[in-house]
Amino acid sequence: MRIFSKKSYKFETVGQKPVIVQAQSFSEVPDWVKNMRLYKWAKKEGSVSEVAHKEQESKIENEVIESEEKELREKAKTLKIPNYFNLKLDTLKIKIAEAEAKLSGNQTPPDSNGGTDNNGNTDGKDDGGEANA
Numbered sequence: 001m002r003i004f005s006k007k008s009y010k011f012e013t014v015g016q017k018p019v020i021v022q023a024q025s026f027s028e029v030p031d032w033v034k035n036m037r038l039y040k041w042a043k044k045e046g047s048v049s050e051v052a053h054k055e056q057e058s059k060i061e062n063e064v065i066e067s068e069e070k071e072l073r074e075k076a077k078t079l080k081i082p083n084y085f086n087l088k089l090d091t092l093k094i095k096i097a098e099a100e101a102k103l104s105g106n107q108t109p110p111d112s113n114g115g116t117d118n119n120g121n122t123d124g125k126d127d128g129g130e131a132n133a
Contacts, residue, residue, distance in 0.1 A: 001033065003021065003029055005025060007042070007047045008023045009021050009038060
């Protein structure tokens with residue numbers, strides 16, 4: 001059975017290997033999963049759906065992409081990113097990260113020390129790791 005899950009779930013039953021499905025993804029699961037209380041609840045709640053054919057899978061993929069895009073564009077609008085409505089999604093994600101870093105006072109991108117050494121010097125000289133007094 002093929003399903004799409006909006007949330008991560010772990011389906012378990014006696015005598016069977018546990019089945020883990022990731023959020024926002026399609027998964028092949030054994031038929032016994034449909035008899036599980038968790039699956040029935042998740043399906044009723046709308047966070048899991050059975051995918052019967054390829055057309056249905058394509059429709060779900062498009063809905064997820066449209067939902068993500070709408071969310072990103074709303075965030076960009078709130079952050080007042082110029083021309084946010086014309087940017088490609090990858091560029092939009094970068095612009096959002098930059099705007100959020102700027103708002104938080106962190107002017108350097110993640111995983112960067114901004115060109116400074118451990119003492120905050122930008123001269124490129126190794127001063128032995130000790131601050132000069």
